[in-house]
Amino acid sequence: MTTTDQPVDVLLSDGSTVQLRPISPDDAPDIVAMHGRFSERTRYLRYFSPYPRIPERDLIRFVTVDHHDREAYVVLAADRIVAVGRYERLGPQAPEAEVAFVVEDAHQGRGIGSVLMEHLADAARRNGIMSFVAEVLPANGTMLRVFADFGYQVQREYADGVVHLSFPIAPTEATLEVQRGREHRTEARSIARLLAPRGIAVYGASASGQGIGAAVLGHLRDGGFTGAVVPVHPNASTVAGLPAYTSGVDAGVPLDLAVVAVPPEAATAVVADAAAAGAHGLVVISAGFAEAGAEGAATQRALVRAAHAAGMRVVGPNCLGVANTDPAVRLNATLAPALPPAGRVGIFSQSGAFGVALLAEADRRGLGLSSFVSAGNRADVSGNDLLQYWQDDPGTDVIMLYLETFGNPRKFARLARRIGRSKPVVALASPARPVGLGDSTGPDTVAVAALFAQSGVIRVDTVPELLDVGVLLANQPLPAGGRVGVVGNSSALTGLAATACAGQGLTVVDGYPRDVGPSAGAAEFAAALAETAADDRVDALVVVFAPPLPGQRTEVDADVTAALPAALALGKPTVATFLVGRLPAGVPAYGGVEEAVRALARVHRYAEWLRRPPGVASELPRIDRIAGQAALRADTADPVPLLAAYGIDVVASTSVDSVDAAADAAVRLGFPVALKAAAPGLRHRLDLGAVRLDLPDESTVRRAYAELAAVFGADVLVQPMVPPGVACVVELMEDPAFGPVVGFGLGGVATELLGDRAWRAVPLTDRDAAELVDEPRAAPLLRGHRGAAPVDRAALADLLLRIGRLADEQPRVRSLTLNPVLARPDGISVLHAAVRVGGAAARPDTGPRRL
16 A cells, blocks of 8 residues: 555654545645644745735645646644645656645644655655755744754755755665654554543443443442543443543543443444543444454444544454553553552453453462553554553563464564563464465464564463463573573472473583482572572573472471572572472462473573674665566566576576477587476476486487476476585565565475475564574585585575565565575575566555554
8 A cells, every 4th residue: 555545544743643645636625724724934934925825726736736746645633634745846757856844833743744754755756756855944943853853864055045955765774763763652652642541431331330331440440540530421420439421521621541332333423522522542342343244344444544533543442451550540441350460561462352361360470560451353553552662661571462463563573673672572473364374384383483583572372371481581580591400309300390491492501400309408408599599500490399298397397488589699590390388479480390491491592582683684786676676577477587686696497398499408508407397396306307417418418308208298498507506495475464474495305395494574684594594404404414515504695685685675576486596615506486476465564654
């Protein structure tokens, strides 16, 4: 979608929403009305003259554009035009255009100018405009700052009382950083307004006390919410012991949030009432929207459109609600009667049922909650919005997510990479997803694993695992490495722990596990723990304790849990499985040894990710995006010129269908040559006899062609021989949930059968490419297995980066396979490529900001 196709909703700096769309001739009366609301100063700064009214000729020109050489966008707040921005090309086919915009006085300072600039620059680039020019009066400091703060290299000249600006509009790292910084601030601000309201209006709470509306109202009241709670009811004067009003406005108090529990058909009227009361957002508990079918989906779209038009964001519909345990707020606008204790863990759940389970389990384990959001149908507010909020939230140290779908997985990966450097992100992703990449591999889909692996997200598979990792992160420091000391009083349990460590990639230090014996008392246990914690070889402790037999120990010696605090004081993470007694606060307790070790291993892998330097987007020579687009415009998609545009050479190949043509092609290419059956799936099947190598002369070629044609058909490929190497496969696929993903593995029937492929989501960094090369189980063959010379892995990584760039820049490419790619110590050779082209796929998280 582009902004010239249909309207888009965008967030402003105060967290409110507005709509941006192309101007239309029908907008003429609204443009005149907006102009009439301008102050004299605003008119003068925009038009360099008083300009009290818009002449008819100017008005027609303002509202009539061709969306190519001339473009204009309007911004609407509450369905009223409050700003307009435009560019006009400086002559036919000129690479420059003049840009200008004006914002109504009441809406200045909300970031509308920067939003207009992003969308105008995007449209201009798509129409071949390379730079903008602008003329600004020196007194218009606000407008000058808009240009200066955008990250562009702006050139200024002062002449005739006007500042003349010119700047290229190609996106750069600086402009992207500015744009994403604004995105972060606006999205975080919009969530902050939802989680710390001054007052809440509740719609749909029955006077009888029955139903979900009444339940949420009771939880708000009984949870100690520090602001005003206002039931809105058409008839009752009191609901749940609170004064009720027929509309939110009548309450006469600030109402920042509306909790909606009315039937879907009544929701739009609630939006209007909440907007009139000044609400910033809606939490829609009601069901019956998109999850109920096409009619409900249409009602949901109308609800969100009405809310955005009024400047509000929407949580839900069909959600559990929102909560904030901050003592200054104490917000429980959920269907859960009780919240976990206040703490420093933020929880997001798309599913209401999972949300209930998460809150209950967190409460049982004493995991302290900072804030909670259940998104339900996720019609507007998503997990990405909460990531933006929690990144800077001083009350949140750990982020836990339950995700059923990824609305914008590329953005999720970008945010998680950034946020994970300061706050761990733990995610449980539902196995339910569109059929695509990894659809035959069961719940552990490779696309989900790839997305998380490159983002530093700690991925778990069940709700208990989510809490296992959460309690460890919330209470313990990160391990400095993967070396573990196991201490316990049961040889069976310590042995089980050691085995679990080995299975999870942790190293049990020599001299461990340490079994103090079943008769050891608290003093002996404490001494063993203290010695282990002080061991410089140990990065983390696994403590296991089995109850003694009756009469085996005195009461004084029985309380071995008292030995734990001294070990913790040395700052090494400790997980414990105690089959008797209650562990002291701060020690993560697990019901089984395997659960404890698995949680420790997941946190260790996250700590390892943190210690590795973050990847960067590599500068790649010999990239020609325009040539790549031209290659895709041909009648038949030929991968050779497409790959050449990205600096990838494919070994020459000639298709023949007769013995004479095969001989002629071999002479032309030069001996020795290879012959391959041309049918898809056979070109690299040496094991089936579909490939003949090192053919030294014409007679050998003729004989080989006859043998191949007799078995596999007349169509044969002729290629010059290249030096041998390790056969590899590179794939690019368009996954329905994650967009383009790049895969790498070694060639051969066995690796294909086992699905030995590593995957990463586009865009790729240098670190992603290096990890792709090293990740397949067969990767040791590339590093010199059994005395073989190591291949040029840097050349393979460079190839993967180029395929990633191609995937990013050519959305019409739906799949691409390089098979085989021969990797050698002196470089690589791509022997065959196949491409499938379709309509341009969506590339989320690119282009100007939008909801």
